[in-house]
Amino acid sequence: ALPSGRHAFLGAESFELAKVAETEGSRPLQNLAWRFIKLLCADHMCDADIARAAIVLAADIAANSLMQVLDSRPQSGALPDSQGSTTEALNVAKFHICNLMKLARDATPLKTCFPVRAMVQPFAPICKSLKSCAASTLHGLSAEVGNRPADTVASAVQELTSKAIMLAIDRWAITFQGGSSETCDLPVLLKDDATAGILMTAVLAFLTTQGQWLAPNGTGTSPADMMLMHVLQAIEHRACAKGWHPSADDIELLAALCAVGAPGCRPKLLQWIVSRQSQMYFLAMRLHRTLPKWLGGAKAISWAQLLLEGFFMAEKKEPGREQSQAASCLAVFLSGCPPNNVASWAQSALAPLLWSEASDGPPPPALWPLARRLGIVLSKAPTSGAFTAVAERVAELGCSRAHRQSQCHELRVLGTLLRHGALEDSALAPIAERLRDLLREPASPNGTRAQAWAAHSEACLRIGATSEMRVALRYAVRHLSEREASGAIVADALARAKGRLSEGGNAIVDGLSSHQWPLRAAGLAAAAAITQRESAPAMMLAAAHAAVDAFREAHGSLAASGWHQSSSPNSHKAKRRRLLLELRDLPDDRVLEEPFADRPEDADFRALCAAVHDRIGFWMGS
Numbered sequence: 001a002l003p004s005g006r007h008a009f010l011g012a013e014s015f016e017l018a019k020v021a022e023t024e025g026s027r028p029l030q031n032l033a034w035r036f037i038k039l040l041c042a043d044h045m046c047d048a049d050i051a052r053a054a055i056v057l058a059a060d061i062a063a064n065s066l067m068q069v070l071d072s073r074p075q076s077g078a079l080p081d082s083q084g085s086t087t088e089a090l091n092v093a094k095f096h097i098c099n100l101m102k103l104a105r106d107a108t109p110l111k112t113c114f115p116v117r118a119m120v121q122p123f124a125p126i127c128k129s130l131k132s133c134a135a136s137t138l139h140g141l142s143a144e145v146g147n148r149p150a151d152t153v154a155s156a157v158q159e160l161t162s163k164a165i166m167l168a169i170d171r172w173a174i175t176f177q178g179g180s181s182e183t184c185d186l187p188v189l190l191k192d193d194a195t196a197g198i199l200m201t202a203v204l205a206f207l208t209t210q211g212q213w214l215a216p217n218g219t220g221t222s223p224a225d226m227m228l229m230h231v232l233q234a235i236e237h238r239a240c241a242k243g244w245h246p247s248a249d250d251i252e253l254l255a256a257l258c259a260v261g262a263p264g265c266r267p268k269l270l271q272w273i274v275s276r277q278s279q280m281y282f283l284a285m286r287l288h289r290t291l292p293k294w295l296g297g298a299k300a301i302s303w304a305q306l307l308l309e310g311f312f313m314a315e316k317k318e319p320g321r322e323q324s325q326a327a328s329c330l331a332v333f334l335s336g337c338p339p340n341n342v343a344s345w346a347q348s349a350l351a352p353l354l355w356s357e358a359s360d361g362p363p364p365p366a367l368w369p370l371a372r373r374l375g376i377v378l379s380k381a382p383t384s385g386a387f388t389a390v391a392e393r394v395a396e397l398g399c400s401r402a403h404r405q406s407q408c409h410e411l412r413v414l415g416t417l418l419r420h421g422a423l424e425d426s427a428l429a430p431i432a433e434r435l436r437d438l439l440r441e442p443a444s445p446n447g448t449r450a451q452a453w454a455a456h457s458e459a460c461l462r463i464g465a466t467s468e469m470r471v472a473l474r475y476a477v478r479h480l481s482e483r484e485a486s487g488a489i490v491a492d493a494l495a496r497a498k499g500r501l502s503e504g505g506n507a508i509v510d511g512l513s514s515h516q517w518p519l520r521a522a523g524l525a526a527a528a529a530i531t532q533r534e535s536a537p538a539m540m541l542a543a544a545h546a547a548v549d550a551f552r553e554a555h556g557s558l559a560a561s562g563w564h565q566s567s568s569p570n571s572h573k574a575k576r577r578r579l580l581l582e583l584r585d586l587p588d589d590r591v592l593e594e595p596f597a598d599r600p601e602d603a604d605f606r607a608l609c610a611a612v613h614d615r616i617g618f619w620m621g622s
Helices: 004-022 028-043 046-070 085-106 116-132 152-177 184-193 193-209 223-242 247-258 266-275 278-295 297-311 321-334 338-354 367-378 384-400 407-419 425-439 445-463 468-478 484-496 506-513 519-531 538-555 569-584 600-619
Strands: none
Touching: 004 028, 004 046, 028 046, 046 085, 046 116, 046 152, 046 445, 046 538, 085 152, 116 152, 116 184, 116 193, 152 193, 152 223, 152 468, 184 193, 184 223, 193 223, 193 247, 223 266, 247 266, 247 278, 266 278, 266 297, 266 338, 278 297, 278 321, 297 338, 297 468, 321 338, 321 367, 338 367, 338 384, 367 384, 367 407, 384 407, 407 425, 407 445, 407 468, 425 445, 425 468, 445 468, 468 484, 468 506, 484 506, 484 519, 506 519, 506 538, 519 538, 538 569
């Protein structure tokens, strides 16, 4: 025990000795200085300011030593021999990390108020350097949910950084339980771009391994509740404001927390499903792709039922953005669930659509987009059996001549199921015949005709019905050409038609490729797809090549190395070429003749023409 008042003097002297030892690189002096500091901070009479200063000094020196390791690593990333500079620097870094962790665990004054910010913030430059090393995950957490970084030195640095940050969070949570921790530290660190990513992963990992901290009543008073609330807020802020994408580790950890029912996780996930922010909706999709393996069979079906009742069964209005997003998330979720459970659940969920006459009132309209998305992911084995019955019932309803309000939805679902193989090829010919009967009905609304045509074309493409497809294309020209939505449907079918199935579609390609935007894009896409198929009919190939060549003439040469191109001198030349072609094709009407030159607007126009003339002369080098 030291006399009162001597801790401050010994602390200052020990800190100075540690700094001198670090500057000189003397290992004996470093050992001696840090032994003094650790003994001093472990004393029950030690002052909190001294312990805090020791943590700050230890964190700064540890972070500097880790940076030296990264700076000294060879380009290949492999550890050199034991006498190499990188190995020596790594050993020194391990020594300083051990000192920091020992202080954090044993410093008596810090057991009631732990300075998490002081311990974490010095590692911000390390986090930035690790990102540039393509080591974006914590090595300490990657054994279960991530991949080891390829750079061995960066992996070692990452592991040491992970240990320090995890310990800081652990001590912060313990001291928070006493009610006197610095609660403002964690939000500040989560707003720092340098430390936010690695800190969020560490906090999420801490919460998944400390299940006893989670308060099921969600009172918001436990350290786990506080941590989770701050991390979820930071995720939303960074994703929406800064375009940040969570790592694979973060997704796995968030999914695990949602699976165990961590307070606040599931309500946030439900908000993200229907969020107008695309970043949050994308995050919800990624979480639903991972959730099934954490929930298990029975719990996964319970979550699917919760989404069904919350987003699809309650609303009686036409489906909108929210229902479409929820349907996509649910379909992605079910694609990872046990097939046997999914098949029976899907049949039960879609029963109101298939047997609406046996229920009270029409089925909820939001179930239709869900049926289409489930058909995409569940039409293949081993869940195909469930959707065979669904497809047969939808075909029976959609092909009926008794026009109903839901017939467009039924036909659209039927087209999706046919496209994704919900029915065997042998069953498609009778369905195609019934669809042709429906198309002959003069009283059929335009929307019903368009969807019936789409389902019929899917059947023709599946079974290779060339003559029926040729007649269908003539039908589209005569009866569907007045609706732009129908034009997009026909262009999509033509883009996927192989061989002689596209025969007779040259007039459609010509018309769509010269139509107004954005429908023109559908025609050009179909033309571009047809030009890639040598098996297409000669007239169809000629029309497709003519459309592509016309576009090239008007908008410059097409890129040969891919459709995604960054800005380059060639793109600027293409833009100038388009402008010059437009100028060339303008009429020679002499708008600046003498009788009109006294008008102010004509004077401005003359000045503009002179400026353009000078610019073109500069391009030509004259």
